[in-house]
Amino acid sequence: MTVTGSHDRQVRSATVRIVLVDDHAILRQGLRxxxxxxxxxxxxxxxxxxxxxxALVDRVRPDIVLMDLKLSxxxxxxxxxxxxxxxxxxxxxxxxVLTTFLDEQLVVRAVHAGARGYVxxxxxxxxxxxxxxxxxxxxxxFDSRSAAAVVRSLNGQGGSTEQLTARELEVLRLLAxxxxxxxxxxxxxxxxxxxKFHVSNIMRKLGVGRRAEAVYAAxxxxxx
Numbered sequence: 172m173t174v175t176g177s178h179d180r181q182v183r184s185a186t187v188r189i190v191l192v193d194d195h196a197i198l199r200q201g202l203r204x205x206x207x208x209x210x211x212x213x214x215x216x217x218x219x220x221x222x223x224x225x226a227l228v229d230r231v232r233p234d235i236v237l238m239d240l241k242l243s244x245x246x247x248x249x250x251x252x253x254x255x256x257x258x259x260x261x262x263x264x265x266x267x268v269l270t271t272f273l274d275e276q277l278v279v280r281a282v283h284a285g286a287r288g289y290v291x292x293x294x295x296x297x298x299x300x301x302x303x304x305x306x307x308x309x310x311x312x313f314d315s316r317s318a319a320a321v322v323r324s325l326n327g328q329g330g331s332t333e334q335l336t337a338r339e340l341e342v343l344r345l346l347a348x349x350x351x352x353x354x355x356x357x358x359x360x361x362x363x364x365x366x367k368f369h370v371s372n373i374m375r376k377l378g379v380g381r382r383a384e385a386v387y388a389a390x391x392x393x394x395x
Contacts, residue, residue: 258285
């Protein structure tokens, strides 16, 4: 486990602090070299196991954890468990899954475990950086393949839900486009507080606890 001290160099307040979690050192090195080229991104630590990651995140308190789900030769369950632990211990943290596997149910489970984004490792560098910035802003970030996989996996599942209002459907469509509450408010000429109220109602009616889950539940029901 390696840690870069926050005092090593002066970092602007706008800098996104990132922890990398992957059991392959060479992949972490590659990611670090890519991300360190961006002025607003800084890798502040690396971990190769679930235990190292929990300890590291507790210590350095990053904005984003960029993590693989498969942290050993075993299964992806270790990564899913780590998602759940980090999400519970640090509710505001941005968990972005970067993995080799495009498994439909795995994407869904990662979202339920607290992941705000899910991208496949061969994603374009520009898309990866965009996903990191989106998650840092509190938005969801799924590449086109993982988003499509989740929509397919959820299609036809679930029962009836309370009817959404016309305004809630408008908010939901903008939510699906990845807009923040502030941006949605600007589009609809309402306050961010009002948007937050609508989002809460949408999640309650759809029976979900996260914005990303609301989008997928709505896709499943053909609402968007």
